[in-house]
Amino acid sequence: MEQKLLHEKHKKHRNILYFIVFILLILQLVSFISLSSQVSKVSNQLEVQRIANFRSIENLSYFFSGIIDDNSARSQQAITELSLTLAKQESSLSKEISLLKSSGGDFSGIIDEVIKGVVSVGTDKSMGSGFIIDKEGYVVTNQHVISGAKKIAVLTYDKQVIAAKLIGSDINRDIALLKIEGEFNSLDLGDSDNVQPGRKVIAIGNPLGLSFTVTQGIVSAVDRDGPNGAQEYIQTDVSLNPGNSGGPLIDINGEVIGINNFKVGGAESLGFALESNVVKKIANEIANTTIIN
Numbered sequence: 154m155e156q157k158l159l160h161e162k163h164k165k166h167r168n169i170l171y172f173i174v175f176i177l178l179i180l181q182l183v184s185f186i187s188l189s190s191q192v193s194k195v196s197n198q199l200e201v202q203r204i205a206n207f208r209s210i211e212n213l214s215y216f217f218s219g220i221i222d223d224n225s226a227r228s229q230q231a232i233t234e235l236s237l238t239l240a241k242q243e244s245s246l247s248k249e250i251s252l253l254k255s256s257g258g259d260f261s262g263i264i265d266e267v268i269k270g271v272v273s274v275g276t277d278k279s280m281g282s283g284f285i286i287d288k289e290g291y292v293v294t295n296q297h298v299i300s301g302a303k304k305i306a307v308l309t310y311d312k313q314v315i316a317a318k319l320i321g322s323d324i325n326r327d328i329a330l331l332k333i334e335g336e337f338n339s340l341d342l343g344d345s346d347n348v349q350p351g352r353k354v355i356a357i358g359n360p361l362g363l364s365f366t367v368t369q370g371i372v373s374a375v376d377r378d379g380p381n382g383a384q385e386y387i388q389t390d391v392s393l394n395p396g397n398s399g400g401p402l403i404d405i406n407g408e409v410i411g412i413n414n415f416k417v418g419g420a421e422s423l424g425f426a427l428e429s430n431v432v433k434k435i436a437n438e439i440a441n442t443t444i445i446n
Contacts, residue, residue, distance in 0.1 A: 267357070270285045271357045271400065272292060274307055276299055281396060286444065292330070293432060294398075295412070296329040299319060316333070323439065328439075340408075342433055348428075350374055353370075356392075356393060356400055357403065358400030361396050368393075372388070375428075388425055410429050
């Protein structure tokens with residue numbers, strides 16, 4: 154009887170123990186599930202944070218890259234603007250030096266530039282001078298220089314001999330407009346209305362076949378009558394000889410104020426040039442377009 158009671162008692166204790174173990178297992182399982190959930194949550198949070206950090210770094214990179222690019226562009230623009238400013242200052246300084254030289258009677262500061270726009274004009278009948286008024290190759294000369302010619306050519310300052318095409322002429326004003334192919338240095342035409350007696354001037358031309366000869370003088374008078382009866386001529390004491398016809402009369406600013414046209418035979422220092430404003434008007438009319446403003 155005692156053994157039976159003892160056995161029942163052990164069985165009861167064993168069942169309690171099993172129950173406790175079962176409860177402990179359940180608790181461990183719940184704890185494990187909870188812990189796994191928390192770990193997963195933390196992992197997800199870390200991943201979200203990592204992505205956010207990556208995007209922040211990427212955005213920051215773009216931001217600084219933009220700043221660098223912007224600063225680089227601004228620096229390049231500043232350098233370009235500075236270069237242009239220096240170039241303008243250098244050009245302005247060179248022009249001032251040239252003007253100082255010419256105002257003192259020394260045209261050497263402008264001759265190096267203006268002579269590049271002067272040409273010698275040759276035909277199968279005669280020779281004369283001319284000058285380029287447009288970078289695309291329009292040349293003016295006197296009509297009597299090319300009158301009756303079958304072939305016309307010009308000699309540029311850099312020794313190019315180029316065939317010239319006659320665009321048209323004005324016999325009354327003794328002007329002819331030629332065209333040569335290529336790009337060239339051209340001369341600027343000044344406002345002849347502002348020319349006053351006493352102004353220093355030079356003529357560049359082809360006197361007696363001596364190409365690119367420079368002679369110097371002054372404006373003796375303005376609004377002189379010409380062969381056509383119009384008061385459109387500048388009188389000058391610059392030495393003009395056969396072959397100077399069609400060449401430019403240039404002032405101290407390096408601008409053409411007239412086209413050398415004729416001289417009084419048997420007299421000294423009596424040359425005449427058709428005013429530049431008339432040359433502009435006639436050249437544009439012949440070309441049927443504005444080639445000189």
